[in-house]
Amino acid sequence: RIPRVLRLPSVLLLALALASCGDDGQSLPPSPAIEGLETVVVGAGDSAGSRAWDGVVEAVRHAALAAQTSGRVAEVRRDVGDRVAEGELLVRLTAVEQQAGVDAARAQLQAAEAAAREADASHARYLALSDGDYVSRAQLDQVRAMRDSARAARDAARAQLANVGQQADYTAIRAPYAGIVASREVDPGESVGIGAPLMSVFAPDALRIEVSVPQSTAEAIRANPVARVHLPDGRSAEAAEVTVFPAGDAASHAVRVRVQLPQIDPAPAPGSTAKVAFPAVPGAAHPRIPASAVLRRGEVNAAYVLADGRLSLRQLRLGAQAGEEVEVIAGLAAGDTIAADPVAAMQALVAARGDVD
Numbered sequence: 001r002i003p004r005v006l007r008l009p010s011v012l013l014l015a016l017a018l019a020s021c022g023d024d025g026q027s028l029p030p031s032p033a034i035e036g037l038e039t040v041v042v043g044a045g046d047s048a049g050s051r052a053w054d055g056v057v058e059a060v061r062h063a064a065l066a067a068q069t070s071g072r073v074a075e076v077r078r079d080v081g082d083r084v085a086e087g088e089l090l091v092r093l094t095a096v097e098q099q100a101g102v103d104a105a106r107a108q109l110q111a112a113e114a115a116a117r118e119a120d121a122s123h124a125r126y127l128a129l130s131d132g133d134y135v136s137r138a139q140l141d142q143v144r145a146m147r148d149s150a151r152a153a154r155d156a157a158r159a160q161l162a163n164v165g166q167q168a169d170y171t172a173i174r175a176p177y178a179g180i181v182a183s184r185e186v187d188p189g190e191s192v193g194i195g196a197p198l199m200s201v202f203a204p205d206a207l208r209i210e211v212s213v214p215q216s217t218a219e220a221i222r223a224n225p226v227a228r229v230h231l232p233d234g235r236s237a238e239a240a241e242v243t244v245f246p247a248g249d250a251a252s253h254a255v256r257v258r259v260q261l262p263q264i265d266p267a268p269a270p271g272s273t274a275k276v277a278f279p280a281v282p283g284a285a286h287p288r289i290p291a292s293a294v295l296r297r298g299e300v301n302a303a304y305v306l307a308d309g310r311l312s313l314r315q316l317r318l319g320a321q322a323g324e325e326v327e328v329i330a331g332l333a334a335g336d337t338i339a340a341d342p343v344a345a346m347q348a349l350v351a352a353r354g355d356v357d
Contacts, residue, residue: 037306037311037339037340037341037344037345037348038339038340038341038344039306039337039338039339039340040289040290040293040337040338040339040340041335041336041337042287042289042328042332042333042334042335042336042337042338043287043288043334051217051277051278051281052230052275052276052277052278052319053211053212053213053275053276054211054273054274054275054276055209055210055211055259055273055274055275055276056209056210056271056272056273056274057207057208057209057261057268057269057270057271057272057273057274058207058208058209058210058270058271059202059203059204059206059207059208059270060203060206060207060208060260061177061179061202061203061206062182062200062201062202062203062270063176063177063200063201063202064197064200065090065091065173065176065197065198065199065200065201066195066196066197066198067093067170067173067192067193067194067195067196067198068170068194069093069098069167069170069171069194070097070191070192070193070194071093071094071095071097071098071171071191071192072093072094072189072190072191072192073091073092073093073094073186073187073188073189073190073191073192074092074093074094074188075091075092075188076090076091076184076186076187076188077089077090077091077092078090078181078184078199079181079184080181080182080183080184081180081181082180082181083178083179083180084175084178084179084180084181084201085175085178086175086176086177086178087174087175088174088175089172089173089174090173090174090175090181090198090199090201091173091186091198091199092171092172092173093170093171093172093173093192094171095168095171098164098167098168098170098171099168101164101167101168102161102164102165102168104164105157105160105161105163105164105165106161108157108160108161109154109157109158109160109161111157112150112153112154112156112157113154113157115150115153115154116147116150116151116153116154118150119143119146119147119149119150119151120147120150120151122143122146122147123143123144123146123147126139126140126143127140173198173199175201176201177201177203178203179201179202179203179204180201180202180203180204181199181200181201182200182201182202182270183199183200184198184199185197185198185199186198186199202270204267205263205267206260207260207261207264207267207268207270208258208259208260208261209229209258209259209261209274209276210256210257210258210259211256211257211259211276212249212252212254212255212256212257213254213255213256213257213278213281214253214254214255215248215253215254215255217278217280217281218244218248218255218257220278220280220281221242221244221257221278221280221281222244223280224278224279224280225241225242225243225244226238226239226242226278226279226280227239227242227257227259227276227277227278227279228276228277228279229259229261229274229275229276229277230274230275230276230277231264231268231272231274232272232273232274234291234324235264237261237262237264238262239259239260239261239262239276240260240261240262241259241260242257242258242259242260242278243257243258243259243260244256244257245257245258257276257278259276275319286319286327286328286329287327287328287332287333287334288325288326288327288328289303289325289326289328289332289338290324290325290326290340291324291325291326292324292340292341293338293339293340293341293342294316294318294326294342295313295342300315301315301316301317301318302314302315302316302331302342303316303331303332303338303339303342304338304339304342304345304346304349305332305336305337305338305339306337306338306339307336307337311339311345311348311349314331314332315331316328316330316331316332317329317330317331
């Protein structure tokens, strides 16, 4: 069943108005303009086709970069759509507080190292004196404990310096791998806290699509893991890999199937829709018509149907497009006659309207 569209573009509303005649709501009577229109007869569909499901293209490697320290954005070097190299600086935060922490931790480490050296020297002297019984056993134990404490303080100061040094490194946000900037969330001068989103980067060399299929078809796809991906621009490609998830969703009772896309140039953008057809699942016999015969206005697809010398506009539900033809899931049947050029059909309707008036 074709879903009802609540809002139609103004151009399509005009076409629908032209498709009716007067107050009686009937199609316009035959006219020379309509009878001379170039038409196409809808043929029967191919029953040997495969069933397809809609999916969304996503990047296998997609990193959302967030602030790991607080500060103010000092510089944003890249914007949406820019290609970046691995390790390239993308965003830089102010590092005044972090650098102050590094300087303080370095000073504490120097003091701890000096105390540790003094404790080592004192322990060595007491150890030499103990050989001649010039110091007691208790004194030697006390000096050894002071030496161990000084060493522990030195190690703790080293760890603190490494920690604050890492915080300073967090002020420079770099690309985790070569890719494309997908989003930018900040501008110079903004204050950000820990966890605030900054940018996102994706690698266009590895893309995939996940679709949900009924449990009744999951086993057939698992036995024959082959798929073909149909992109909105008419291109299609065989899937590089098909993975059927071992468990289904408890609420929808559907099974997810992950399809790995091959290298395509230009690669489809993550977030775009595509259809995935599985030869292991026979599809219904849907007719195919020339893509040029479809009137597209936003999300609405329609075609001009010629019947009994009269022209009317009919909404369509389309499937996958292969080359210059597109599959019609609902709206047309085999034997229907449609206008080959929707623009010419609209002009013919205007001409027929003028003849009636």
